[in-house]
Amino acid sequence: MALTPHHPVPALPIEGLIGVIAPAGPAPLDTEKATQWMRARGHELRIFPGVYEKDGYLAGSDDTRLNDLHAAFADPEIKAIICLRGGYGTPRLLDRIDFDLIRRNPKPFIGYSDITALHLAINRYTGFVTFHGPLLNADLLGDKEPPTVTSFFSLLRGQVKAGSALNHPAAYPLTTVGPGIAHGRLLGGNLSIIAATMGTPYQIDAEGVILFIEDVNEPLYRIDRLLTQLRLAGTLAKLRGVLVGDIAGVDLEALNRLLKQTFAPLRIPVLSGWRSGHCDPNLTLPMGALVTLDAGEKRLVLEQDVVVSR
Structure with a gap:
């Protein structure tokens, strides 16, 4: 589609x-x-x-x-x-x-x-x-x-053009949780808020989306509960891929194990560790933009200009 x-x-x-x-x-x-x-x-x-x-x-x-x-x-x-x-x-x-x-x-x-x-x-x-x-x-x-x-x-300021990969600092390694390449619209943000808007007119329209999630002050079992809520709502089944930002305070190995359990049945690319959210550095992401996620190569590429000259 x-x-x-x-x-x-x-x-x-x-x-x-x-x-x-x-x-x-x-x-x-x-x-x-x-x-x-x-x-x-x-x-x-x-x-x-x-x-x-x-x-x-x-x-x-x-x-x-x-x-x-x-x-x-x-x-x-x-x-x-x-x-x-x-x-x-x-x-x-x-x-x-x-x-x-x-x-x-x-x-x-x-x-x-x-x-x-x-x-x-x-x-x-x-x-x-x-x-x-x-x-x-x-x-x-x-x-x-x-x-x-x-x-x-x-x-x-428009210095990152369509076709460019978004820079991610090499000092913060990314993890391929699920390999593959997906093209879709990048949407999401704080996982708790995404879940809190489910069932409202403002819930995420997940069809064809590469979901970005991040959170803070949520132990692993709560992250599990939030992801399970999205799965039971049918949201996860509509996704093309997942980009996981910083889940502050959660053990990374345990988090990636949970992510694999959650998303492996969907056979979609999942890339974890993107430094965006409650973290330092906190990289900017364009919500609503068309992107290509290459989880194996650990790349996120813009497929459209997100700003235009005035």
């Missing part, structure tokens, strides 16, 4: 203004540090009000966080949107999002962890590429290894 590519978004231009929103949990932001960090790389920041708010385990009320999301997409001066942190909160917004507004204002949208809920919803209801990549606080301002920043800017 041929897959229609998700639409690329306008590239982040040199000196393009970047919006900062907090659609999930709260975190203190050193505004001066953030501003200087971005200016050193050629960009100014526009920080939205909810970034400075705290409502228990949420960064501001649902109304505040939703308004910031809409305002950041609607603002024509903002050329990309990055999230402050993950935590929890984005699933509460999904049934109130104005997807028509977002569809009319495509731009790079970046985050991970709880932000996965927004990736899934935007991918499904707008049809354009988003970016599973660093958060402002934990990653860009957290002095993570250089590939974190290099991967982020090279994808958003």
Whole structure:
């Protein structure tokens, strides 16, 4: 079955203004540090009000966080949107999002962890590429290894073209759990959030997908339970391949054994150990993009441009 590519978004231009929103949990932001960090790389920041708010385990009320999301997409001066942190909160917004507004204002949208809920919803209801990549606080301002920043800017600025393999640092070996080559649309993110959206209008459309998964603070038995939920829901049977990111805190040998048990009956390629998620470095991945996964050769190749020149 041929897959229609998700639409690329306008590239982040040199000196393009970047919006900062907090659609999930709260975190203190050193505004001066953030501003200087971005200016050193050629960009100014526009920080939205909810970034400075705290409502228990949420960064501001649902109304505040939703308004910031809409305002950041609607603002024509903002050329990309990055999230402050993950935590929890984005699933509460999904049934109130104005997807028509977002569809009319495509731009790079970046985050991970709880932000996965927004990736899934935007991918499904707008049809354009988003970016599973660093958060402002934990990653860009957290002095993570250089590939974190290099991967982020090279994808958003359009320096990685269709036909290029995404770079993965040799210092972090990948593991072929299931050999083979698959062509499909890369979708996914945080495994817990993927499972939490099952049975909702925002669940992952897995037909023809290369599933990317990552997680943190989940012991192996919970990873097993989450994968089993996706298997029983019929999601795994629709996949063409699987790319496994960092499953922080889980023994790698035990994880790969579980992955083999889960995916071997499906006879699809599975590549494990991609440094994306709650890890250092945290590499950016284009969600919704057509890719080729070669698990045997341990390569992930872009089959479409994910940004276009403005």
